[in-house]
Amino acid sequence: MPLDTIETIRTRYSCRAFTEKIPGDSDLQTIAQAGVCAPSGMNRQPWRVIVLKNQELMQDLEREGMKNLAALPDRSIYERILSRGGKLYYNAPCMMLIPVAENALLDCGIVTENIALSAASLGIDSLICGLAQFSFAGEQGETFKEKLRFPVGYDLGIAVLLGYAEKAGAVPHTPDMDKILWIQ
Numbered sequence: 481m482p483l484d485t486i487e488t489i490r491t492r493y494s495c496r497a498f499t500e501k502i503p504g505d506s507d508l509q510t511i512a513q514a515g516v517c518a519p520s521g522m523n524r525q526p527w528r529v530i531v532l533k534n535q536e537l538m539q540d541l542e543r544e545g546m547k548n549l550a551a552l553p554d555r556s557i558y559e560r561i562l563s564r565g566g567k568l569y570y571n572a573p574c575m576m577l578i579p580v581a582e583n584a585l586l587d588c589g590i591v592t593e594n595i596a597l598s599a600a601s602l603g604i605d606s607l608i609c610g611l612a613q614f615s616f617a618g619e620q621g622e623t624f625k626e627k628l629r630f631p632v633g634y635d636l637g638i639a640v641l642l643g644y645a646e647k648a649g650a651v652p653h654t655p656d657m658d659k660i661l662w663i664q
Contacts, residue, residue: 494607530628545615
């Protein structure tokens with residue numbers, strides 16, 4: 481049974497260690513549909529949702545992303561990924577990539593949140609993976625965009641890793657309630 485919306489928001493967390501178990505196609509379809517139900521400016525819907533289960537392609541994307549991170553002058557992000565096991569995609573068995581048209585990052589954010597929350601409501605763990613951008617930053621970026629059937633003129637907005645947590649009992653971050661301001 482799906483969780484209540486507020487409870488889903490409160491309990492969703494960023495999973496950084498996945499098992500090999502792939503969510504079922506019907507759940508992935510439900511999650512993708514929730515993504516494209518997102519509102520957008522002037523109803524342009526300037527996105528695609530690509531469900532990627534191909535492990536070989538995911539490994540190629542991960543290798544390229546790690547290579548590009550390692551080449552940065554500031555290697556702190558690369559070192560952080562290494563300290564967490566050296567996997568940009570944390571062994572996730574699948575992901576949803578969200579390519580977007582130019583100037584559509586706000587719309588992309590809404591799609592992303594719909595995907596992450598709908599996954600959580602179905603008991604599927606996720607990680608919103610901004611670092612997936614690095615898989616498309618190098619010489620292989622255009623090749624990956626072609627393989628993944630990005631529309632012409634679209635770039636990766638973000639990716640959401642999906643699967644099941646390696647260890648049960650993970651908890652979300654503690655929200656900083658001081659970030660809420662009341663003006664009366």
